[in-house]
Amino acid sequence: MIIKKNKGEAEHLLYLDNAATSWPKPPGVADAMVHFIESVGANPGRSGHRLSVEAARIVYRTREAIAQFFNISDSLRVVFGLNITDSINLALHGLLKPGDHVVITGMEHNAVMRPLHQLEKNSVMITQVACALEGTIDPNDVKKAILPNTRLVVVNHASNVCGTLLPIKEIGEIARHANLLFLVDSAQSAGTINIDMIRDQIDLLAFTGHKSLYGPMGTGGLILGERIDPQEINPIRQGGTGSRSEREEQPDFMPDCYESGTANAVGLAGLLAGLAWLNDVGVEKIQADEEKLCQQLINGLMEIPGVIVYGTHDAKKQTATVAWNMEGVEASTIGMRLDDEFGILCRVGLHCAPSAHRTIGTFPDGCVRFGLGAFNSQSDVERTLKSVARIAKEKT
């Protein structure tokens, strides 16, 4: 919560849009970025002088921190991209060939759907496994969707619309058993729930830095598990890497083969600080705290007449993202009123995930989404519930 001076009056804003990006960031993130700009500044891996080496060292430390966080031993298998969407594009466009079949779920984000529909034009086949109204999936349905030409299974670990968690461990086992590759989109889950690439049998893990890893925007990446041969995934862009400069062909070693152009070292410095804070507090503690707030929010919303809450209604089965609507009031009106009259900031609409909205029955109207984060409190939830109750009361 922050205080904003508005026409001379203090206005307490309540940020409930953490599913879009976490905010505020932990102490230390901005400092690390300022330190990079003011005292390091050079291009990582492009020169041999001390500041360039120091910049590369910060990027490398971030790589190591990410590898450790998701339990991968070789940090050079962490490929930084522009953001998670870019990294999902690398996985899908780099891996899939004409004739390949992909199994996906009914809860995917457009970061997966749009590249796949583009690839469909190039004879890649897609099977979308239907999910229940709550956004859950039966892993057996994934098994049944596997064909002789299936190459990849893609799962959105947690819905960006209603927070529902999908059983990646069970699906990972099915994929491994069928000798398929398994790609997990962890945009909404990484940092709020423990992910272990070995335990969960994940071959490709796409992550974002700016949500629950508490780094800045413009950070994210793809981690290639040990079963993946880098030759299997074609780079989707080529260019300067600071290595093998005498050659005009793309290098063939990790991570340079996928990381052309100057890295967002300022952002990665911030992400390193975000991860340090996260490790210090502990994912389990954040998960437990968010679970409590989420259940309080779900229960409170369900008690308000006319409010419909989507998803499982069980905070243990989802992230702290709550999707809801109010009978007779458009989601966009609620979003505007919460912002204008109550200083509560959330996201309404379709959340770049028409598939998920079709699954939960809110397409094409969309819904209101509250995204809680590590810096929200019980009193934030109470204030939110009071505000929603007031809108509901005025409606009648």
Place this chain on the structure above:
Amino acid sequence: MKSLYVVFLVDSTSHALRIEIILHKQNIQSKLIPVPRHLSSDCGVCVRIAIDQREIAEKILESNKIAYQSIDVL
């Protein structure tokens, strides 16, 4: 003149940093320096250590399964 250093040539700065960190953990000081032109036309960095630590450094890298392109005396 007697040689004082050896350098490990590697694929990229990330590989050089990995060696730097592993050697540092074993109390071997290293320095990342620009690749000498007479060794390679690569414009990146390599890892320089004192020549009398060559043997122990090689052993450490071997036991950690860390690959490098070559070791050259400076």
